[in-house]
Amino acid sequence: MPFHPFAVEQFLSEMEHGVRFNFSESGVHPMSYAALFAMAQIDTEALFDTLVDYPQVNGFQTLRERIAALYDGAGAENVLVTVGATEANTLIANTLLEPGDNMVVFRPTYEQMAGNARNLGIELRLVNLIEDEGWAVDRDALAASVDDRTKIIHVVNPNNPTGGVLSIADRAAILASAERVGAWIVADEVYAGTERATDIPTASFWGQEARVIAINSMSKAYGLPGLRLGWLVAPQDMIPALWRRHEYASISASMMSMKLAEHALAPATRAKLTERARGLIRRGFETLTEALQEHPGVFSVVPPQASAMSFVKFDLPLGAEAFALRLLREQDVLVIPGNKFGLEGHFRFSSALPEPHLREGLARLNALTSEILANAG
Known part of the structure; x- marks a missing residue:
């Protein structure tokens, strides 16, 4: 290929x-690191006493619980900790996509998921976002692009590079299109929490439809990209297949990254x-x-x-x-x-x-x- x-x-x-x-x-x-340690009031002596060892492969229990708490109805069993959101995208592409599938992608967008699909030989169907309408979805093009071979509708919300947030009507169109053909919605939500004009975080696609996988990381909204720590939230019966591919791709995120993410995701921090x-x-x-x-x-x-x-x-x-x-x-x-x-x-x-x-x-x-x-x- x-x-x-x-x-x-x-x-x-x-x-x-x-x-x-x-x-x-x-x-x-x-x-x-100094600013994070001070903000999170981390006990450095206890932290530095940690063995430089392999951590729990799917993510520490407490870390997965803190991640799950950000998603209505999710539990730790719905969470897989990954090496950044990039690994999460790669695992999903390699788990869900098969020859003959197509994937719907909005443009402009961050094309890591799309690139994974293209390198697997998957047909990409591009739907433009309309700049003169505040980067709104071309809903007619979306409806025309989705068919019974559409395996994934991929969204980055809030969007990279535009910073746009999908409107209620655009979200509804995406959900309806996915439901009509039984497609998965893979939602990259790494910019949730970075809202410019409101303190209300962008709503996750998680919980809106049965076939949703949500992705996030510590990199964008939290200012901790060097941790290389991300996650995906998926239906519990999907986690084993993703986990098996995680063992091939990276085995696990690092011990120290998981510990620091656990501190960072404590509610007060x-x-x-x-x-x-x-x-x-x-x-x-x-x-x-x-x-x-x-x-x-x-x-x-x-x-x-x-x-x-x-x-x-x-x-x-x-x-x-x-x-x-x-x-x-x-x-x-x-x-x-x-x-x-x-x-x-x-x-x-x-x-x-x-x-x-x-x-x-x-x-x-x-x-x-x-x-x-x-x-x-």
């Missing part, structure tokens, strides 16, 4: 290390992490929109409802990748060009960062924009 590289992650792997102003990431600014994330997201987006107004008519953005990032549309005489590469070479600023998500004329920009760093990087983006406009004239 021909192998298709993961465009977004290949771009990041090749470009991000050593860059001074990295606005390409999709989570809130990472915490230090989780509330503090959420408050921190929303503060960075809300201040950062205000700073970004202020900076983009320096060149009227050049930049526009549908305000993200959640997440640490914005999918910025631009009107300049060069393509998305050329603009991103000039930013990197000339200004030491990294953004992800929209063509890596299948959409030209855009770039993904993460603004949930410390304010002085964010402002200096945006000044550099505007300096290059001024130069491009001057030369175009």
